[in-house]
Amino acid sequence: MLTNFNSSMMQAVQLQQRMKSVARLVLICAFLSTAVHANEGGYEKANNDVSNKASLQRGARNFVNYCSGCHSAKYVRFNRLAVDLDLTDAQVTQNLIFNGGKITDTMTNNMSEADAAAWFGKAPPDLSLIARARGTDYLYAFLKSFYLDPSRPTGMNNTVLASAAMPNVLWELQGIQKAVYEGESSADGKSVEKHFKGFELVTKGKLTPEEYNEFVRDTVNFLDYIGEPKQLERRGLGFRVVGFLLVLFLLAYALKQEYWKDIK
Numbered sequence: 001m002l003t004n005f006n007s008s009m010m011q012a013v014q015l016q017q018r019m020k021s022v023a024r025l026v027l028i029c030a031f032l033s034t035a036v037h038a039n040e041g042g043y044e045k046a047n048n049d050v051s052n053k054a055s056l057q058r059g060a061r062n063f064v065n066y067c068s069g070c071h072s073a074k075y076v077r078f079n080r081l082a083v084d085l086d087l088t089d090a091q092v093t094q095n096l097i098f099n100g101g102k103i104t105d106t107m108t109n110n111m112s113e114a115d116a117a118a119w120f121g122k123a124p125p126d127l128s129l130i131a132r133a134r135g136t137d138y139l140y141a142f143l144k145s146f147y148l149d150p151s152r153p154t155g156m157n158n159t160v161l162a163s164a165a166m167p168n169v170l171w172e173l174q175g176i177q178k179a180v181y182e183g184e185s186s187a188d189g190k191s192v193e194k195h196f197k198g199f200e201l202v203t204k205g206k207l208t209p210e211e212y213n214e215f216v217r218d219t220v221n222f223l224d225y226i227g228e229p230k231q232l233e234r235r236g237l238g239f240r241v242v243g244f245l246l247v248l249f250l251l252a253y254a255l256k257q258e259y260w261k262d263i264k
């Protein structure tokens with residue numbers, strides 16, 4: 001009797017300890033995931049807003065004018081843009097379709113991957129899902145971080161994607177910048193460590209730095225939107241579902257009170 005009691009006590013204690021270590025593990029995982037999240041590359045925030053239709057329209061214009069020559073967005077159909085961006089089919093055909101394509105086409109281009117790889121050394125990736133693959137902050141930083149580097153075939157390099165095969169296609173708008181480093185002598189005074197300090201505009205562009213930031217933000221916003229065109233609807237639905245569950249909870253609770261009111 002007593003041994004039985006003892007062994008079941010032992011089991012209970014063991015179970016409790018196991019539960020504790022599981023709880024600890026869950027806590028550690030939660031902490032790690034927030035730590036990783038907080039340090040997502042440490043880029044400046046893109047602060048784009050996919051519910052801003054005007055920004056998405058500008059982003060679509062930027063994309064077809066400056067990116068679609070090399071990059072496709074083959075999972076996006078033009079008529080979907082018309083619906084989501086509050087544009088008429090005629091507006092889309094006039095302003096966003098250049099190669100005589102139809103409104104029902106996807107956003108592909110005529111560059112073959114083999115040609116592109118031969119020209120640039122690397123084929124430009126399809127950008128339909130790039131915002132989900134890299135994150136919007138990364139894209140925002142990438143498009144702002146081309147700098148002069150005569151050692152590269154394009155004459156330009158990028159601090160976010162070192163030795164990027166992509167030419168600096170936005171240089172006319174942004175201007176040309178150089179990377180500034182500051183040297184720091186090591187304790188023995190022999191070697192000098194270089195740290196990236198920031199960019200300095202060498203040639204002015206057509207846009208002011210603020211206007212250029214907005215240009216890039218709109219473009220990134222568009223890439224964010226095409227990565228998941230339904231995201232606004234999904235978030236809206238989430239709130240409605242949670243609201244519904246709350247109301248249901250109140251009703252269920254009231255019903256439970258009613259059923260159990262005579263049972264003590």
Ligand code: HEC
Nearest residue numbers: 066067069070120122123124125130161164165166167169
């Ligand atoms: C002249 C051709 C060309 C144009 C125009 C161009 N790109 Fe690229 N892009 C490339 C190539 C080539 C690569 C592959 C770079 C690499 O992996 O080194 C690339 C890569 C990228 C990447 C992926 C970077 C990564 O981390 O792998 C992004 C994002 C991108 N381009 C965005 C854009 C946007 C936005 C525009 C329009 C503003 C644009 N590109 C215009 C050629 C181009």
